[in-house]
Amino acid sequence: MRAHDDLDWQRLLAYVGSWALVREVPGGLEVTFETADGAPRTVEVVMTPDEWSTHLGVVHGSDDPGVTWLRERVLATPEGTAFLVFSTHDWEPSPTRELPEEPDGGPGEWFVRNRDGSVSYFRDALEPD
Numbered sequence: 001m002r003a004h005d006d007l008d009w010q011r012l013l014a015y016v017g018s019w020a021l022v023r024e025v026p027g028g029l030e031v032t033f034e035t036a037d038g039a040p041r042t043v044e045v046v047m048t049p050d051e052w053s054t055h056l057g058v059v060h061g062s063d064d065p066g067v068t069w070l071r072e073r074v075l076a077t078p079e080g081t082a083f084l085v086f087s088t089h090d091w092e093p094s095p096t097r098e099l100p101e102e103p104d105g106g107p108g109e110w111f112v113r114n115r116d117g118s119v120s121y122f123r124d125a126l127e128p129d
Contacts, residue, residue: 011064016065020074027097030045033074043081044097046083046094046097052086056068081093081095083096093116
């Protein structure tokens with residue numbers, strides 16, 4: 001795991017500031033940008049400096065925030081969703097600062113969380129006995 005690098009965080013602030021208004025808030029960043037129809041929109045990106053440094057170095061192998069998909073994720077956050085929460089290697093839309101609990105599935109079942117936060121379930125086709 002890569003240790004938090006304050007320079008990584010400062011580069012992130014400068015990068016986001018090049019396409020939106022950004023301010024640090026406890027636990028992340030508040031990003032305000034203009035939507036396609038010209039209206040201002042604010043999304044809070046929930047992510048620590050350590051998570052950012054690790055993501056930048058491990059996933060992208062770079063110190064340039066522009067190589068990440070953060071901008072695309074922020075701009076694509078569904079309307080009415082106030083938070084974009086960092087989880088593992090990506091950001092997930094959420095109605096709260098924390099991701100919803102993972103649903104339980106039975107044997108042979110799995111799910112994916114869609115970009116809008118909804119869940120789609122899948123089940124293995126079991127062969128008859």
